[in-house]
Amino acid sequence: MKKSFLVISVMLCCFSVKSQIVFGSFREVLDYADKHSTSIRIPAEKQEINSIGEKQVRSFLYPSINVSAGFNDNITLQPTLVPGKLFNPNAPEGSFQEMTFGKPYVYTTSLQVQWNVLDFQKIFAIKTSKLRSEAGKIDTEVNRFNTYNQLASLYYSISLAQRSMEIDKENLKTTEVMLDNALEKYKKGVISESDLNRVSIQNLQNQRKIELTENNMAQLYRQMQSALNLREEIQISDIGSFEDSVFASDFQAVHPEVLLQEKQIDISKSLVKQNEALRYPSMGFVYQYNYNWATDRLNDLSNANTLPQQFLGIKLNVPVFNGFSNNQKIKESKAELKIQQIQLENIKIVKDKEDEILNLQYDQTKTNLERNTQILSLQDKNDIHTQNKYESGIISLDERLDRYSDLLSAQYNYLQSLADFSLAKYKIYIRKIDFQKP
Secondary structure (H helix, E strand, O other), X not given: OHHHHHHHHHHHHHHHHHOEEEEOOHHHHHHHHHHHOHHHHHHHHHHXXXXXXXXXXXXXXXXXXXXXXXXXXXXXXXXXXXXXXXXXXXXXXXXXXXXXXXXXXXXXXXXXXXXXXXXXXXHHHHHHHHHHXXXXXXXXXXHHHHHHHHHHHHHHHHHHHHHHHHHHHHHHHHHHHHHHHHHHHHHOOOOOHHHHHHHHHHHHHHHHHHHHHHHHHHHHHHHHHHHHOOOOEEEEOOOOXXXXXXXXXXXXXXXXXXXXXXXXXXXXXXXXXXXXXXXXXXXXXXXXXXXXXXXXXXXOOOOOEEEEEEEEEEEEEOXXXXXXXXXXXXXXXXXXXXXXXHXXXXXXXXXXXXXXXXXXXXXXXXXXXXXXXXHHXXXXXXXXXXXXXXXXXXOOHHHHHHHHHHHHHHHHHHHHHHXXXXXXXXXXXXXXXXXXXX
16 A cells, blocks of 8 residues: 555656746747747748748739530520521522521530730739738747747746745744744733734734735746746746846847838838739730530430630730729828838837837846845844844834834835846847847
């Protein structure tokens, strides 16, 4: 029985290990997202649809070949009035003879080949389709950029929660020591019940803070599971640190939204040319071969009359007047192009200013974090001295708690500055990724 229990325990342990994914860095999270995140995979899979659409447009330039076959049962052959003199010179003038021509059963086969050798509109449509396919690829990178930012927000929040948990546990140890000391003094009658309650309240608040942080971390991990499209448990083994040398003040990579808007302008220009091509002539060749069998008996072609026919045609289409509709289409596409150009200029300005603000935020948050780290370190030392004074009876419990609130305030400022710095750091890290590279 004990052996069976041991085997089951080992199996459960192994299953637990296998069902957990550990990320050692933020880069590992991004690599995993590229392969598994739905928000990245679906736009990437749509590229196959864009490629098929591009090939479909190109196929319009190829000749079309159609083969058909048919059968007609002329149940009633329509009579025709034929002048009587056609068969009898002595027939009176104005007389007609009713005659029936044709045979009741007709079998037909046909081959038709058509090739539009000159069609400017379709030529420009191919170019437009190609540009749209390229825009689809850039749109995939925009989705990747947005997903990276979402993951960065979750990643730094988890890292921040881990750091907050470390501080919360230290705070709980501190208040537990203070509570034990206060209980002894309360039993000796040195402090009042209200003083004891104040310490108990602070200790409960620290316990509650740990519980809230644990719950918040659990929610963040589940949000990251959703973003990465996985059911396995996630564990982050670092605090997401990057070298400062990564964060230069210039951004060499073009923002993906700017790249997408530039491609939209190329599409609009191509649409203008495509609509202008409506004014151009088009030319095509047509070849058709028909072969008919006419017979008096069903399924009997032994005495059938064969009626072959073939022709070759050249068709030139020159648009002369169509109610000014083509002119309106051209004006509409040019107006759309102008709007796209205005949007591009706006997006460039907005993204440039965002980059400048991001650099300013990084510099400021880095300075704030350094200052608040120093303040927290000094406040930690002061709190140790304050605790020693309290245990020695030099200061009262009220003063001890007042000094302890200074430490909590310093911790809050430190965590807030750490959050601001982490956010700016990850944004710059993602912003410097060149999404044009494969």
